[in-house]
Amino acid sequence: DIQMTQSPSSVSASVGDRVTITCRASQSIGKWLAWYQQKPGKAPKLLISAASTPESGVPSRFSGSGSGTDFTLTITSLQPEDFATYYCQQASNFPRTFGQGTRVEI
Amino acid sequence: QVQLVESGGGLVKPGGSLRLSCAASGFTFSDNYMNWIRQAPGKGLEWVSYISSRGTLVYYADSVKGRFTVSRDNAKNSLSLQMNNLRAEDTGLYYCARGITGADGSWGQGTLVTVSS
DSSP states (O other): OOOEEEEOSEEEOOTTOOEEEEEEESSOOTTOEEEEEEOTTSOOEEEEETTTEEOTTOOTTEEEEEETTEEEEEESSOOGGGOSEEEEEEOSSSSOEEOOOEEEEO | OOEEEEEOOEEEOTTOOEEEEEEEESSOGGGSOEEEEEEOTTSOEEEEEEEOTTSOOEEEOTTTTTTEEEEEETTTTEEEEEEOSOOGGGOEEEEEEEEETTEEEEEOOOEEEEEOO
16 A cells, blocks of 8 residues: 655644645655645545646645655645645555645644 | 535444445536545544446455445436444544545535444
């Protein structure tokens, strides 16, 4: 199975900050990496697919990059509604696997 | 708009069974693969099962293989997950999700499964 390792596990930030979350795969997954945002009590929401393709309606302050084994989600100018938990997921192989999550908090 | 509504969760004793359903609307159900993903209380996301758009290809997490069966009825826009021999570690919120290229594009709100004596 492909292991997905996210870092950091949590980050304290302020409104306006730039936040970077990394996700590392235990083997190459090409570009098949997705990022999700989950707020408390809500279902996850897709932000980015194929490593860098934003989902329709996702604010431009969210961007994804990377390929192979190393990927990054960047949030420029953090907004109050961005405080949430973020997960990466590889879609290259079965079983699909998620990172452990990164909690972005004040 | 895309809507996914899960149902069928509840409290069940270890060793028991449940059948989850997911009603889909707002998109051409038969065009999309579907996934079940679960989340234990206070924990992260765990992929459970995949079914192709026509139902001809299925995959399962090792943790549920041999106990869970995924199926779909494209005529009824419906996805199901039959869960047998349930264990305490199966407790969690179960989401159905619509697959798009390389990701799960839309998620339902989930149905809660609690396995406890």
